[in-house]
Amino acid sequence: xxxxxxxxxxxxxxxxxxxxxxxxxxxxxxxxxMWYRQYSRKGPELLMYTYSSGNKEDxxxxxxxxxxxxxxxxxxxxxxxxxSATYLCAMRDGSGNTGKLIFGQGTTLQVKP
Amino acid sequence: xxxxxxxxxxxILKIGQSMTLQCTQDMNHNYMYWYxxxxxxxxxxxxxxxxxxxxxxxxxxxxxxVSRSTTEDFPLRLELAAPSQTSVYFCASSPQAGQYGYTxxxxxxxxxx
Numbered sequence: 001x002x003x004x005x006x007x008x009x010x011x012x013x014x015x016x017x018x019x020x021x022x023x024x025x026x027x028x029x030x031x032x033x034m035w036y037r038q039y040s041r042k043g044p045e046l047l048m049y050t051y052s053s054g055n056k057e058d059x060x061x062x063x064x065x066x067x068x069x070x071x072x073x074x075x076x077x078x079x080x081x082x083x084s085a086t087y088l089c090a091m092r093d094g095s096g097n098t099g100k101l102i103f104g105q106g107t108t109l110q111v112k113p
Numbered sequence: 114x115x116x117x118x119x120x121x122x123x124x125i126l127k128i129g130q131s132m133t134l135q136c137t138q139d140m141n142h143n144y145m146y147w148y149x150x151x152x153x154x155x156x157x158x159x160x161x162x163x164x165x166x167x168x169x170x171x172x173x174x175x176x177x178x179v180s181r182s183t184t185e186d187f188p189l190r191l192e193l194a195a196p197s198q199t200s201v202y203f204c205a206s207s208p209q210a211g212q213y214g215y216t217x218x219x220x221x222x223x224x225x226x
Contacts, residue, residue, distance in 0.1 A: 008153055034214045043117075043203055043217035044156075051212070088155065092211050098163060099144045099211030100171065105155035 003027050006089055006104030015113050019076040023089035023104045026070065030102075031094030033065050035074045038086045038106065047087075048074070079111045115139050119204050119218035126194045126225045134189040134221050136204030144207040145187040146215065147171075147179065149200040156203065162187055163210075194225045 006023045013019055021035075031052055036044035048063045050056045050072075056063045062075040072091075076083055089104040120135045138145065143164045148156040148171075158171030162181040176198055178190040187206075191198060201222050205215035 004155075006155075032212050036214075036217075041220075041222075043219045044215075045217065046214040049212075049214050090156075090214070097210045098161060098169070099146075099207050099209070100158055100161060101211050101215065103148075103156040105153060 001026055003102050004089065004091060004104045006107055008105055008107060010108040010110055012110045012112060013079055015079060015081060015111055017079050017111070019079050019083070019109060019111075021074040021076075021087050021089075021107050021109070023072050023091075024070055025072070025091060025102075027091075027093065027102075028067075028070065029093035029095070030070075030091040032092045033063070033072050034090045034101070035061075035063055036088040036090060036103075038088060040085075044088055076109075079109075081111050081113050084110050117204055117206055117216050117218035119202075119221050121221060122219065123222045124224070126191075126223065128194060128196065128225060130194050131190070131192050132194070132223075134191070134202055134204075134223075136187045136189065136218060137185050138187075138204075138206040138216070139185065140206060140208065140216065141184060142206035142208045142216075143184065144210060145181065146205045146207075147177075147187070147189045148203045148205065149173065150203060150220075151200050159189065159202075191223075196225050199223060199225045 147159040160179040
């Protein structure tokens with residue numbers, strides 16, 4: 001079983017839709033959770049990070065963490081064609097000093113005009 | 114304001130050849146990482162460094178070597194290239210132990226034939 005599971009998609013939605021992207025994980029020690037966006041042939045760029053459980057909002061993006069279910073989500077409101085990319089979740093445990101992140105395999109999103 | 118710079122962007126190697134992928138960052142980050150990304154497989158950690166002079170293996174270190182003589186530079190060496198090393202390689206850095214995410218370079222696309 002992978003430590004972090006993410007549905008690879010592809011996920012296709014019309015412009016303006018609300019998008020929900022999800023990851024599940026197995027390691028209860030994970031405390032830091034991140035979402036990265038990766039455009040084709042580019043490096044991942046950090047979208048949002050959260051610590052422990054709860055919600056965090058930034059513009060059209062909302063990140064949710066449910067540690068009791070070992071489940072994290074990224075919601076995109078009013079999706080735009082420019083949101084078309086691969087979205088990677090990443091996480092690390094709360095201890096240690098290596099900074100190693102475990103990544104999901106990424107979900108490819110296409111927003112159609 | 115360069116961030117993380119990777120060179121070369123593309124390279125074709127023959128089986129058995131060697132090469133060094135260069136990575137440099139100008140943000141004075143202590144933590145640096147090398148990941149490889151294969152289609153549908155997410156990002157796998159090859160090597161990482163928590164500071165100059167300190168390196169350690171990640172999840173998939175076989176066939177690779179690294180050094181960290183300065184804070185800025187973290188080159189990845191491929192010895193005796195094999196087709197299994199065909200991948201996209203990303204270097205990343207972080208000011209702290211990954212709690213707030215990484216800054217990634219734009220990647221090196223390597224093909225071994």
